[in-house]
Amino acid sequence: MKGYIVGDQKGINSLKFVDMQEPECNDNEAIIKFHSHSLNYRDYMILNQWYGGLKPETLIPLSDGAGEIVEIGTNVKNLKIGDRVCVNFFSDWINGPIHPKYFSSDLGGSTNGTLVEYGAFPAHGIVKLPSSFSYAEGACIPCAGVTAWNTIFEAGKVNKESNVLLLGTGGVSVFGVQIAKAMGANAIITSSSDKKLEVLKSLGADHCINYKSNKDWAANVLEATNGTGADIAIETGGPNTMAHTFEAMSFNGLIGLIGFLSGNANTSLDMMPLIGKNINLRGIAVGSVEMLERLLKCMQTNAIKPYIGKEFHFSEAKEALAYMESQSHIGKIVINH
């Protein structure tokens, strides 16, 4: 079969499209024939060696994929051949809070990922895809969708009165708008581009703020919330956007710190607003199998479909990653077979 390996991690061009052996199915595993995959910023980071150091050159990249079951191991009872499925980011995190032991099961990082024709995965980390989702849509949900869901719903305890702040119009943030709106909350999103914000407005965002043309965007968040500030924020920017996010937050609000799109350099960040406002700063690492199942149910109930910005063919993974690098996209980038 054909598949990709990360190579020497010196950038997108390290990615190698190679012939490989089809996987064997162990007793507790199932084999998925992939139809679609989606990219996450982490996949780009891994290819640039910005994510947890060197991986074996033969590591299969990507955490996200959806397809059909073509073989099951002798102990597998929850799946059958022909089932339409997607894979959870952490195969071994089924439920409850995160635990260090789950970190050896993050797909495309510590263990082989999805960017192949056929992959063998532990059956307990495979989730059935409701028939209302295409494979391309299903491939978008496990990493970006679950991260937004975990922050807003599980950690953030969103309600109709909540003001939810999303930074940028990438995969996680667009899911954030959709989930916040499904919960009846007020969704505020920032972007470098007015054109992208027009699309987000059409997806239901209540307040759209250009952070490039408006450096004091936190003041606009306060304005949009009648001076209260955001109750929940998904922090995709990291240390260099955090001071603004502190300013934009309400007293007792929750910041889900998930990424470092603005760089991970040391900054002289003033932590006083965090203390004064009693802000809960919470790290979020994607989520469990049960969170993915709850998100799928919520998306079905509320007719939410992942927003796919652009699709590529399986042979064009480098082009898809270059498109992600250009940050021209909105929402998710999908690779189809």
Ligand SMILES: NC(=O)c1ccc[n+]([C@@H]2O[C@H](COP(=O)([O-])OP(=O)(O)OC[C@H]3O[C@@H](n4cnc5c(N)ncnc54)[C@H](OP(=O)(O)O)[C@@H]3O)[C@@H](O)[C@H]2O)c1
């Ligand atoms: N902890 C976790 O579990 C977890 C899970 C998923 C993702 N992440 C992290 O979360 C971040 C977003 O991931 P993603 O896959 O959604 O990324 P993505 O789709 O590649 O999003 C990129 C977009 O973010 C916006 N952006 C870039 N720099 C920004 C900045 N300084 N301030 C605000 N927005 C900025 C840009 O949109 P505009 O042009 O609209 O500004 C850009 O197009 C990444 O750092 C990723 O590693 C973490």
